[in-house]
Amino acid sequence: MKIAKAFRWEMGHRLPEHFGLCKNIHGHSYKMIVEFEGELNKDQMVIDYYDVEKIINPIINQLDHAFMVNTNDKIVLDFLEKMNSKxxxxxxxxxxxxxxxxxxxxxxxxNLPENINSVKVRVYETQFDYAEDTLQLK
Incomplete structure (x- = not known):
């Protein structure tokens, strides 16, 4: 059985070695769909949506309105530090x-419940483009 929940956040980034426009500082309205697969627990749920939010919201709060920067991108890292930016x-x-x-x-x-077999994440960078990966727990 699977359940899923969507989350959204705004985040900036750049790809310094990119051949096109993505080498520039820019941002996206990201969307993530997280899917939990496993057996039903004693409450007849894979995982409670409330518990999903307790797991995911702190991660999203860390990313929302932040700039994700590679530690090797010293120019942007220095700029962000001078600006005291998230x-x-x-x-x-x-x-x-x-x-x-x-x-x-x-x-x-x-601390994921023991009945969870896998977690799948689909990250939309735009409404048309996404990456997806799965973590097998069992």
Whole structure:
């Protein structure tokens, strides 16, 4: 059985080595659909939506209205620090694929119920483009 919930946030980034417009500082209205798969628990649920929010909302709050910057992007990192801007410093370029992996990694740090077999994350960078990955727990 599967359940899913959608979350939205605004975030800036850039891809400094990109050949096109994405090398520029810009942002997106991101959407994530997180899906939990597993057996029904004693309450006849895979996981309560309230518990999903307790897991996901702190992650989204960290990202919302922040700039995701690679630790190697010293120019933008220095700028963000001088501006005292909200930032999420990571060791990767903020592609949709890497953001998807980042979100799965953050979710995996939470205390997920034992009945959960897998977590799937789909990250929309625009309304037309997304990356998706699954974390198998069992």
């Amino acid at each position: 930032k999420v410093v990571v060791d990767f370029d903020a592609t949709a694929e890497n953001i998807c992996k980042f979100l799965l990694s953050e979710i995996s740090k939470s």
